[in-house]
Amino acid sequence: MITSTLGPSADLSPWAIGAACVLGAASFGALLVEMRRGERGRPMIATTGLLATIMVLAAVLRPARISASESVVGARIVVLADESRSMALAADDGRPRSAVRDDVVARLRRGSGREARLQVLGFGVGAPTPLLVAQGNDVTTTRAPHSDLAAALRSLSVSAEERPAAIVVVSDGRLDDPPDGASKTALRGLDEQLRVPIHTVAVAQAAPADASVRGVTASGAAVAHVPLPVRVEVGCSGTLTCDEIPVTARELREDAPPALLASGTAHLRDGRASLDLTITLDRAGTRLVEIAIAAPAGDTIPSNDRRLVVLDVARDRVRVLHVAGRPTNDVRALRQWLKSDASVDVVAFFILRTPTDDVRATQNELALIPFPVDELFTEHLPSFDAVVLQDFDAQPYHLEKYLSNLERYVRSGGGLAMVGGQNSFVAGGYAGTPLAEVLPVELDASRDATGADTSPFVPEWTDEGRAAPLLAPLREVVGDDLPEMAGANVLGEVRPGSVALWTHPTRTTRSGKMPVLAIGDEGAGRAIALGVDGAWALKFSAIGARTAGRAHGALWDGLLGWLMHDPRFEAARMESVGACIANVPSTLRAQLSSRAAGIAGKMMLDVTRIDHPQPPLRIEVAPPAGGSVDLSLPPLEAGAYAARLHVGAANARFDFACEAGGDEWADPRPDVSRLKALASATGGTFASADEAEFLPLPKPTVVSAERRVSPIAPPWAWSGAAAAILGVHWLVRRRGGLS
Numbered sequence: 001m002i003t004s005t006l007g008p009s010a011d012l013s014p015w016a017i018g019a020a021c022v023l024g025a026a027s028f029g030a031l032l033v034e035m036r037r038g039e040r041g042r043p044m045i046a047t048t049g050l051l052a053t054i055m056v057l058a059a060v061l062r063p064a065r066i067s068a069s070e071s072v073v074g075a076r077i078v079v080l081a082d083e084s085r086s087m088a089l090a091a092d093d094g095r096p097r098s099a100v101r102d103d104v105v106a107r108l109r110r111g112s113g114r115e116a117r118l119q120v121l122g123f124g125v126g127a128p129t130p131l132l133v134a135q136g137n138d139v140t141t142t143r144a145p146h147s148d149l150a151a152a153l154r155s156l157s158v159s160a161e162e163r164p165a166a167i168v169v170v171s172d173g174r175l176d177d178p179p180d181g182a183s184k185t186a187l188r189g190l191d192e193q194l195r196v197p198i199h200t201v202a203v204a205q206a207a208p209a210d211a212s213v214r215g216v217t218a219s220g221a222a223v224a225h226v227p228l229p230v231r232v233e234v235g236c237s238g239t240l241t242c243d244e245i246p247v248t249a250r251e252l253r254e255d256a257p258p259a260l261l262a263s264g265t266a267h268l269r270d271g272r273a274s275l276d277l278t279i280t281l282d283r284a285g286t287r288l289v290e291i292a293i294a295a296p297a298g299d300t301i302p303s304n305d306r307r308l309v310v311l312d313v314a315r316d317r318v319r320v321l322h323v324a325g326r327p328t329n330d331v332r333a334l335r336q337w338l339k340s341d342a343s344v345d346v347v348a349f350f351i352l353r354t355p356t357d358d359v360r361a362t363q364n365e366l367a368l369i370p371f372p373v374d375e376l377f378t379e380h381l382p383s384f385d386a387v388v389l390q391d392f393d394a395q396p397y398h399l400e401k402y403l404s405n406l407e408r409y410v411r412s413g414g415g416l417a418m419v420g421g422q423n424s425f426v427a428g429g430y431a432g433t434p435l436a437e438v439l440p441v442e443l444d445a446s447r448d449a450t451g452a453d454t455s456p457f458v459p460e461w462t463d464e465g466r467a468a469p470l471l472a473p474l475r476e477v478v479g480d481d482l483p484e485m486a487g488a489n490v491l492g493e494v495r496p497g498s499v500a501l502w503t504h505p506t507r508t509t510r511s512g513k514m515p516v517l518a519i520g521d522e523g524a525g526r527a528i529a530l531g532v533d534g535a536w537a538l539k540f541s542a543i544g545a546r547t548a549g550r551a552h553g554a555l556w557d558g559l560l561g562w563l564m565h566d567p568r569f570e571a572a573r574m575e576s577v578g579a580c581i582a583n584v585p586s587t588l589r590a591q592l593s594s595r596a597a598g599i600a601g602k603m604m605l606d607v608t609r610i611d612h613p614q615p616p617l618r619i620e621v622a623p624p625a626g627g628s629v630d631l632s633l634p635p636l637e638a639g640a641y642a643a644r645l646h647v648g649a650a651n652a653r654f655d656f657a658c659e660a661g662g663d664e665w666a667d668p669r670p671d672v673s674r675l676k677a678l679a680s681a682t683g684g685t686f687a688s689a690d691e692a693e694f695l696p697l698p699k700p701t702v703v704s705a706e707r708r709v710s711p712i713a714p715p716w717a718w719s720g721a722a723a724a725i726l727g728v729h730w731l732v733r734r735r736g737g738l739s
Contacts, residue, residue: 391421411523415563440520
């Protein structure tokens, strides 16, 4: 755009122009005062005096014509649009808040026109990114698990881009940072680096009718078998009437109904209440706990009536139930190792007599107590982290009716190790029982009536056994050497999903060599089948002498640690990359152990819904380039999940939860007061969604690309004209009676 204007000579500084104008005005004012003494020709004197003043100023200023090629540059304005999950909630008009947000952004674009350069960024976690336009049911613009405005402003302050002239925040005010109740000084500190006004636009103002679990906090670390205090925050908003709301805490278990941990009633006052519950978790590891309320009728957001809390439960001590049928060398060696480990709390029972033994003495004369089968396998079974059945015959002690309890115990997260001997596996009457279904090997009583092969042999390592992390401590001590065993129990095929670590050199099954040591996952628990009673030879043999007896402890350290999901013996460690949001793709990251990375080829990931029976989701994973691999998950429904990664023949498990809203939906009320306080503290303006286009945005800047100055007349012409007019004015003054 080309413009033409009049102005003073370009060689005059602004102060000189100002001084000339002041002196000219002062001289004309003095003339008006002087005219009071004259009686004739006052209009003529004033007219010529004014003309003389103007011409003298023109002689000093020397007017020129200024032509310029100008362009208008709009002010840079950054619009920060909230992308957190709370924007998926309903606004005042029933539409999603994200839809209102997008309408506000569109109106700001249209209203600014050439007056501003709008950059629209979405903020949630970390630095803001360009806001995408949602299409249909797309939820990519409402997937952030937090709304961290402070981080977005810090990112703008250190950016190398042009500093914005103003910032517009479009949100519902439910921000994580700045927090609720932040002082004016703290709000002003958000703008300390940018020092620009922050305008705010509220996409919603009315609180929905809703009752929700607003927060769950645990006091201290979660330890197995130790009561854990939990505080539950319950809220009620909108038109919903809430006086008393029942609250329950349940542990979600795979292959078993949820276990009620605690319950209570929240008594609300002013729309909120706190309830203290005490829960006790029997299993260590990752546990999923559901905290739920029974919301009253009229609740418009049922998705926030429950929260899924992931607890990493530690162990004070590993609690092991060791039941042995006879005091053999193998039994004594294992019991001594369990007793020597300070981290293990062992409850051991040695069966020295059966109910049918004729001891020829009264009950009061016996020093031995009857085997407490009822108490152990009903009331106290969940309190144990692992159960070891060693050379133990179930039938004489009427254990058969409790084997289904042991099966459920394993599937719900317990660990089971069955160790061989003349009264174990098929010989112990376990074939065809519920317990046989969770062992990693099949038990077929028809193959061998005795269930045992007494021929001496040396177990052979399988490829999986050499690579298994749980046998790494043993291999570090003995290498590939194993002692001779006096015999083995007859075991069947390895079950699908299980793996053989040792095999028999000569005895076979339908598909290959008979397993001697096998492991497998069953439900949330694990099971081990060790089909020999000669593991004590690792301690008392030539190998034991060479290794100072350390091999036996190394074997059981790995076996028991694997039952307990000890990270040292896992094929991989998995974690969630960010929060899992319902109906949004998510990512798990697996860090493979050094041994597993060496054998990892094609891997499979099975994702199973824990709180609702569904067919498992199977995903094929490409071989990793290194020790770490990202596992992409499709959109999942809200719920609790177990992910199992199959690395070769080894497995790794990770439990996680997907929530519809998570923390962002816990309190669905818009926080208009926080947006108003932020705008007031930073010199900005607050507006509702309907008033966004009336925000006082900065004016554009005019930039001249080319400028030419052309004098209207030469300096001598202005000086001559000024002198002539001054002469005429002097004559008029004299005739009017002024000196």
